[in-house]
Amino acid sequence: MSKVRVRFAPSPTGGLHLGGVRTVLFNYLFAKKQDGSFIVRVEDTDQSRYVEGAEKYIFDCLAWCGIAADESVIAGGPYAPYRQSERKDLYRQYAEKLVQDGNAYYAFDTPEEIETMREFLKTTGSGSLQYDHNSRSRMNNSLRLLPEETQALLNSGTPHVIRIKVNANETVQFTDMIRGDITVDTNNVDDKVLLKADGMPTYHLAVVVDDYLMKITHAFRGEEWVPSAPIHILLWKYLFGLHNMPHWAHLPLILKPDGNGKLSKRDGDRLGFPVYAMDWTDPKTGDTTKGFKELGFLPEAFLNMLAMLGWNPGTEQEIFSMDELIQSFSMDRVHTSGAKFDFEKAKWFNHEWIKKLSASTLAPLVTNTLAQKNLQITDNDYLVKVVDLVKERCTLLTDFYEQAGYFFKAPLTLDEAAVKPKWTTEKNNFFEEFIIRIVAAENFDSAAIETIFKELATEKNIKPGELQLPMRIMLVGAKFGPGVFDIATTIGKEQTIARIKTALEIFK
RNA sequence: GCCGCGUUGGUCAAGGGGUUAAGACGCUUCCCUUUCACGGAAGAGUCACGGGUUCGAUUCCCGUACGUGGUACCA
Known part of the structure; x- marks a missing residue:
């Protein structure tokens, strides 16, 4: 059996969406499990939608996720280039071959003419408004024109596209690894444009040609591609033979948490959660859309959460490391239906991962988030101790500022209302x-402090409990955090005394 | 409109002809803790509907409804 080769094929048009990352993940997991190759191919055939910086951003996101491509624009590889715009000349020959074989044709129609055709179709009450086996006989294409007429138009440089010729009354059938057999009547599939007037291929031609050339064995993509899969199957049949075609799997969609529809950037803005992996700044508008990374998510948790959206191992295990995911993953346990995104559950995964990771692993990340709040960490050992004390209280990395800040500087304000x-x-x-x-x-460890505290309380005839809350407010400023004596020993004798003195002045 | 795909608690989901229909998130209550969390215990809440097939359907089949995707010289 030939080596497994899969690809993720993003278009550099903007931020990297949750669904996109999950597609990457499933591709990656599948490849790694079979000891195969994971390829990233940039599909930038639509020049009008090209966005500066989007490609680099996508690779930055993958790097943050800890996913490295075996072959890509960056890593290079035996099938370079991996950017479709740089492969432009390749596609034309395949399109021309299709025309020669009678499986495609030249079409000279202007957008206006196509629009007119649709308007006409509407008046006839026809169910289909497509450019297809039916309507093409009325259009300006090489199927209807005389060969000389076509040649003349071609010679005069008339703008034209190449369309696939889909025959009527046939069925296209293919097997999806997730959905099983899918059958489509060709009467319902239209003559899609393969090669645009600018000479660039459309997605339909480009995927097929590149998947063939790059020896892709398994093609995974979002469910939104199911309706156009028949075009791809036909292209495989005409160009390279069905026996060379990759296995298909169409991944379920990630849907909005509330209403209906595919999750979009707008939903995140509206509902207050990120949709992109990392912060994305639109170069045109300058608007920045929040990412999971900057919000304080760990890549481990982000990926873990994504894996469980649409896939399930069939066991009760929910927390998976990347290695465990690679071990357990299988395409046939991916669901057929879309899943609504739940930000609460996403946060739960992050919380679990913060608890799971060691304080020393977390420390560098915490250092970064604190630095962003202008809290510079100089003593890493001390930080590790603090992280260990507070990490179970942090859902997001950014929570460390509130939860650990008072270990580094005395609280600015005290919750007087809780004490006075x-x-x-x-x-x-x-x-x-x-x-x-x-x-x-002599000793200032947690146990020693507690003993002194409680003995004195007994002497003064005050319940220790009534004194612990004030003490907490003195040290922390508010009602949260680990045990007071643990805090005292961690910040040290000097700080403890200083904070008590300051508070006493305020409480007076 | 037409075509495709789907439908287990509020959400993620296991299961799949005979089960008390797992588990997780969230929610409620309690315990622990005179803080906040963690941890522990308990609770509320489900097989979209209608027909078949069958001794028996949440599970199989067919409809309907609903959802979702596509219907671009976008991917």
Whole structure:
């Protein structure tokens, strides 16, 4: 059996959408499991939609995800170039061959003429408004024109496209690895443009030619391609033979959480969650769309979450590392129906991953997020200790600022309302005495502090519980965080005393 | 409109002719903790509808409804 080769074929038209990343993931998992190759081919055949920087951005996203292409624009490879615009000249010969074999034809119709044809079709009450086996007999193409007429138009340089000739009354059948057999009546498929007037191929021609040339064995793409699959099957049949055709799998869509339809960038803006893998700034408008990365997601969690949207191992395991995914993944366990995106569940995956990863693994990432809030970390060992103490309280990486910030600088404000109403001179005296005792103490570990605290409380005849909350507010500023004595020992004796003194002034 | 694909709790989903129809997220309650989390326990909530086939259908078949995708010289 030949080596498995799969490809992800993005168009550089904007941010990398959730669904796109999942398509990458499934391709990648499948390839790695079979010890195959994962190829990234840039499909930039539509010059009008080309967006500056989008290609680099896509590769940045893949890098963040930890997914490396075996062959690509960047990595190179035996089938270069991997950018379709650079392969432009290749496609024409295949289109011409199709014309010669009678499987395609030249069409000289202007957009206006096609529009007129559709308007006419509407008046006839015909169900189909397509340029197809039926309507083409009325149009300006080499099928209807005399050979001399066609030649004359060609010679005079009249703009034209090449369209596939789909025969009437046939059926096209193919097997989808996820959906099983799909059969389509050719009467419903139109004569799609293969080669545009500018000489660029359309997606339909380009995928088939490149998948053949690049020896792709399995072609995975979104479900939105199912309706045009028959065109591709026909092209394979005409050009390279069905026996060389890759196996197909059409992945289910990721849908909006609320209403209906495919998840889009707009839904993220509207509902307040990211849709792109990383921040994307539109070069034309300058608008930035938030990405999962910048929001504080770990790539491990992002990918894990995506894998579970549309695929399920059939066991109760939900948390998977990339290696585990590669081991467990199989295309036949991918679902047929679309799944609504749930941001809450996405956050849950991130939380699980933050808990799962060690503090030292997390530390560099936390350093970065804190730096973005102008909190510079100089002591990594100290950071690791802090991360270990607070990580189970953080859902997103960005939560570390709030959850760990007070370990690095004293709180700016204290939650006075939580203390003042029940504040007494006895309590004030307790803390003044407490400072004296910890100054004198040899040990400043968590247990020692707790012992001193509780003994003094007993002496003063105050319940320790009534003193712990004020102490927390003194050290943290608010009602959250790990055990107070753990905080005290971590920030150290000096800081602890300083913060208590400051707070005592405020509580007075 | 036409064509394709789909339909298990609010969401992700396991299962698949006979089950008390898993599990997770979210939600509620309780325990732990005089903080917030974590952890633990419990709870509410489901097989779209109508016909078949069958001793028996959530599971198979056919319709309907609904959803979704396509219907571009976009991918």
